[in-house]
Amino acid sequence: MPNSNDEPGTRETGRVELAVVGAGPAGLAAAVTAADHGLDVVLLDAAAAPGGQYYRSPAEGLGATRPGALHHDWPTFTELSARLAAHRDTGTIRHLTGHQVWTVERTGDGDWILHAVTGADEEVRTAVRARRMLLATGAHERQLPFPGWTLPGVVGAAGAQAMLKSGLVLLGSRIVVAGSGPLLQAVALSLTRAGARVPALVEAAGYGAYARAPRVLAANPGKAAEGARFAAELAGARVRVLSHRAVTEVHGDERVEAVTVSRVDRRWRPVPGTGRRIACDALAVGHGLMPQLDLAVAAGCGTRPGPDGTHAVTLDEQLRTTVPGVWAAGESGGIGGVELALCEGELAALSVVREIRGGVRGREARRAVALRRSRRRLRAFADLMGAVHRPGPGWREWLTDGTEVCRCEEVGAGRIRTACEELGAGDTRTVKLLTRAGMGWCQGRTCGFAVRELAAAHGGGQEPGGPDRRPLACPVKLSTLADLSGPG
Amino acid sequence: MLTRRPLDVVIVGAGMVGAACAYYTSRSGLSVAVVDRGPVAGGTTGTGEGNLLVSDKVPGPELELALLSASLWRQLSEELPKGIEYELKGGVVVAASENSLAALTATADAQRAAGVEAYHVTSDRLRDIEPHLAPDLSGGCHYPQDAQVQPALAAAELLSAATRAGALVRPGEEVAGILRDGKGAVRGVRTARGELHAPVVVNAAGTWGGDLAALAGVNLPVLPRRGFVLVTEPLPRLIRHKVYAAEYVADVSSGSAALQTSPVVEGTPAGPVLIGASRERVGFDRTLSVAVISRLAAGAAALFPALADVRVMRAYHGFRPYLPDHLPAIGPDPRVPGLFHACGHEGAGIGLAPATGLLIADAIRGERPALDLGPFAPDRFDATCHVT
Numbered sequence: 001m002p003n004s005n006d007e008p009g010t011r012e013t014g015r016v017e018l019a020v021v022g023a024g025p026a027g028l029a030a031a032v033t034a035a036d037h038g039l040d041v042v043l044l045d046a047a048a049a050p051g052g053q054y055y056r057s058p059a060e061g062l063g064a065t066r067p068g069a070l071h072h073d074w075p076t077f078t079e080l081s082a083r084l085a086a087h088r089d090t091g092t093i094r095h096l097t098g099h100q101v102w103t104v105e106r107t108g109d110g111d112w113i114l115h116a117v118t119g120a121d122e123e124v125r126t127a128v129r130a131r132r133m134l135l136a137t138g139a140h141e142r143q144l145p146f147p148g149w150t151l152p153g154v155v156g157a158a159g160a161q162a163m164l165k166s167g168l169v170l171l172g173s174r175i176v177v178a179g180s181g182p183l184l185q186a187v188a189l190s191l192t193r194a195g196a197r198v199p200a201l202v203e204a205a206g207y208g209a210y211a212r213a214p215r216v217l218a219a220n221p222g223k224a225a226e227g228a229r230f231a232a233e234l235a236g237a238r239v240r241v242l243s244h245r246a247v248t249e250v251h252g253d254e255r256v257e258a259v260t261v262s263r264v265d266r267r268w269r270p271v272p273g274t275g276r277r278i279a280c281d282a283l284a285v286g287h288g289l290m291p292q293l294d295l296a297v298a299a300g301c302g303t304r305p306g307p308d309g310t311h312a313v314t315l316d317e318q319l320r321t322t323v324p325g326v327w328a329a330g331e332s333g334g335i336g337g338v339e340l341a342l343c344e345g346e347l348a349a350l351s352v353v354r355e356i357r358g359g360v361r362g363r364e365a366r367r368a369v370a371l372r373r374s375r376r377r378l379r380a381f382a383d384l385m386g387a388v389h390r391p392g393p394g395w396r397e398w399l400t401d402g403t404e405v406c407r408c409e410e411v412g413a414g415r416i417r418t419a420c421e422e423l424g425a426g427d428t429r430t431v432k433l434l435t436r437a438g439m440g441w442c443q444g445r446t447c448g449f450a451v452r453e454l455a456a457a458h459g460g461g462q463e464p465g466g467p468d469r470r471p472l473a474c475p476v477k478l479s480t481l482a483d484l485s486g487p488g
Numbered sequence: 489m490l491t492r493r494p495l496d497v498v499i500v501g502a503g504m505v506g507a508a509c510a511y512y513t514s515r516s517g518l519s520v521a522v523v524d525r526g527p528v529a530g531g532t533t534g535t536g537e538g539n540l541l542v543s544d545k546v547p548g549p550e551l552e553l554a555l556l557s558a559s560l561w562r563q564l565s566e567e568l569p570k571g572i573e574y575e576l577k578g579g580v581v582v583a584a585s586e587n588s589l590a591a592l593t594a595t596a597d598a599q600r601a602a603g604v605e606a607y608h609v610t611s612d613r614l615r616d617i618e619p620h621l622a623p624d625l626s627g628g629c630h631y632p633q634d635a636q637v638q639p640a641l642a643a644a645e646l647l648s649a650a651t652r653a654g655a656l657v658r659p660g661e662e663v664a665g666i667l668r669d670g671k672g673a674v675r676g677v678r679t680a681r682g683e684l685h686a687p688v689v690v691n692a693a694g695t696w697g698g699d700l701a702a703l704a705g706v707n708l709p710v711l712p713r714r715g716f717v718l719v720t721e722p723l724p725r726l727i728r729h730k731v732y733a734a735e736y737v738a739d740v741s742s743g744s745a746a747l748q749t750s751p752v753v754e755g756t757p758a759g760p761v762l763i764g765a766s767r768e769r770v771g772f773d774r775t776l777s778v779a780v781i782s783r784l785a786a787g788a789a790a791l792f793p794a795l796a797d798v799r800v801m802r803a804y805h806g807f808r809p810y811l812p813d814h815l816p817a818i819g820p821d822p823r824v825p826g827l828f829h830a831c832g833h834e835g836a837g838i839g840l841a842p843a844t845g846l847l848i849a850d851a852i853r854g855e856r857p858a859l860d861l862g863p864f865a866p867d868r869f870d871a872t873c874h875v876t
Binding site: 103105106113115298300409419422423424425426427429430433434436439440441443461462463469470471472475476477478479481482483484485 | 721
């Protein structure tokens with residue numbers, strides 16, 4: 001048990017069999033499954049309540065009576081939450097809420113130490129020692145820059161959704177939803193249900209591209225049905241769906257007043273002369289999600305590029321990473337959505353159980369076989385989805401030299417191109433060193449994808465590099481680091 | 489390539505030292521190509537703080553190299569774009585005890601005799617020149633010649649200037665072999681993209697310089713010595729000089745493989761404060777050591793208590809190219825005609841690069857170098873050195 005000593009310094013937990021990082025769908029499913037099988041689990045999560053980004057709950061005191069109305073598959077979450085509560089009561093799971101894991105390290109005897117801080121001022125510092133580690137660190141939104149994207153009123157699509165789920169506030173009354181990916185449909189519907197007018201859903205890819213993989217679709221009839229239902233509901237909510245189009249410019253002085261929507265070709269190149277203004281007071285924009293890899297990379301886990309253009313943790317059929325003693329589940333292993341995350345969380349936990357016990361009994365073995373089958377099917381669909389919505393190279397053509405790519409350090413597209421063409425940069429790291437793109441508060445989480453694409457395009461064929469290394473997964477106070485060294 | 493005149497020199501390594509070699513050789517009229525298996529400034533250069541120091545060197549050949557470099561850096565700062573962030577900010581070395589102050593004072597006296605500007609600062613004056621220093625220090629020394637540069641930008645700009653002087657820069661091209669003629673003399677390099685023919689090859693491969701020497705069949709025992717750097721959130725100008733503890737000088741010259749940390753703290757024009765310096769010989773281990781960064785943080789907070797509540801944004805590591813006697817290898821290799829070395833500068837490569845480049849250019853052209861190259865002889869380890 002962590003001691004209740006409030007003196008500065010780091011609380012250490014006793015060694016546990018499994019530490020799960022992230023209490024979203026994958027981490028939650030993993031933690032309760034492992035606990036069901038008697039494993040001693042610590043579940044660490046930065047949020048105050050379980051659920052992650054997907055099952056995000058309204059803050060208490062907002063008086064939300066039906067949080068489930070904004071969610072798909074809320075009963076699954078309530079069931080997982082009940083199992084979590086039961087395991088918390090018996091002590092099988094220690095759920096450390098509000099714990100931001102800032103780094104992980106391996107001890108000489110192969111255990112993992114997960115260093116976490118709690119509170120805005122890092123009042124509590126915790127070191128969890130675990131025999132094994134399961135990373136379910138989720139994803140963050142992928143952004144592409146365009147002229148005007150830094151104006152107030154432009155928010156991430158996932159961010160808009162999160163605002164709705166947690167605060168139930170609207171960012172505007174007339175909101176254009178744009179970018180690419182299935183999340184946009186859910187966001188547009190949530191916004192209209194919350195009372196906003198959504199004049200257009202602007203999708204750079206085309207939904208017809210899904211038809212190029214009929215076997216994957218046939219194996220996932222639920223996904224196709226969901227797509228049809230979304231289309232009908234969007235029509236009912238009077239949201240015009242404009243595919244093969246992109247917001248190529250945002251207009252406004254103080255904040256968003258209108259956007260220009262242009263037709264784009266299959267490579268996402270804007271077609272000249274097709275720009276059309278749509279008045280709005282907010283823009284929710286997103287280009288899919290990117291796995292959150294900081295802790296996995298810090299632990300030394302191998303990664304691979306996926307069909308959506310992002311990097312994800314390399315996993316085997318047992319959800320093991322390339323580092324012994326480390327598993328990953330959900331978006332960490334490639335963006336795939338909630339159903340896949342739940343499946344992988346459970347499967348990864350069974351894999352941990354199997355390794356600890358040296359095998360599993362018949363019922364669990366059959367369950368694992370079924371889960372693996374589901375996973376293959378869902379992964380195939382995720383790969384298709386990733387390929388359909390992967391930004392085409394033509395997006396770069398809507399940038400001007402002055403368009404900020406890295407907004408933390410205010411680095412424009414022109415400077416990145418100069419760094420590549422005149423100073424020899426051709427990979428994200430060198431672009432960062434020569435321009436400071438990605439060195440600011442977000443450490444390249446927002447601009448990383450765009451910088452990599454620009455480096456690949458202008459870098460004369462150099463290898464643009466793998467995922468960024470961020471051994472500190474979040475900023476941490478110097479005194480927090482210093483206190484770990486202890487007296488002497 | 490077809491219309492170019494034949495190459496005189498192939499430089500292997502597009503880090504700071506290779507860039508300086510390219511700059512001085514190409515501007516002396518030689519036809520030069522630079523190849524690197526990675527990007528520009530992709531090795532130790534991209535992980536350094538950009539120190540141009542005389543203060544951490546005791547009298548001897550390295551200090552002479554540093555003093556020559558300090559004057560060359562001042563020239564370069566006028567020739568290269570301002571973006572390289574050259575700052576003649578000066579260094580302040582502080583002593584926490586009377587014993588270390590006595591040692592620091594003795595070092596400074598010797599340095600002064602060798603041409604270094606060094607001014608004793610009493611404990612009550614320390615906070616006049618560096619206001620946020622801890623109040624309980626015993627005293628220190630101010631070195632106005634210490635400077636700083638943004639190393640990756642400086643290397644890239646030197647290469648860019650070399651390109652304008654006719655040099656060919658080819659990143660992402662790994663050298664797979666060194667071509668020799670019947671008499672054993674160098675006649676170029678073989679890369680994945682083909683052969684580059686030249687009578688001179690310069691080994692500026694930094695921490696990987698030993699591997700390149702091995703391709704030419706000679707021993708050069710360059711080893712990696714890992715260091716971590718912490719980068720804080722951007723701050724208003726809190727720290728004016730490069731500030732470090734007197735123990736740092738002893739750590740730099742230590743031959744031990746064990747971990748040494750001594751706080752080195754400085755601000756940057758962009759705002760973040762950089763915190764070093766650790767030294768350990770652990771091979772090319774790329775995992776974060778929490779114990780090491782924790783000691784760095786504790787040391788920095790002890791020097792500057794105001795930093796305790798500042799957030800660290802990033803931690804990274806680099807591998808200093810270390811030779812057993814802490815001196816670089818600079819000059820022709822008598823074992824292989826046409827092979828020159830310019831590597832093994834440990835943690836001082838950014839600072840020592842211009843002098844190294846100038847000496848290499850002079851040596852290639854057969855001119856008398858500005859400094860005696862004897863102490864930097866690349867074959868000096870053959871008879872005496874036991875590689876540990």
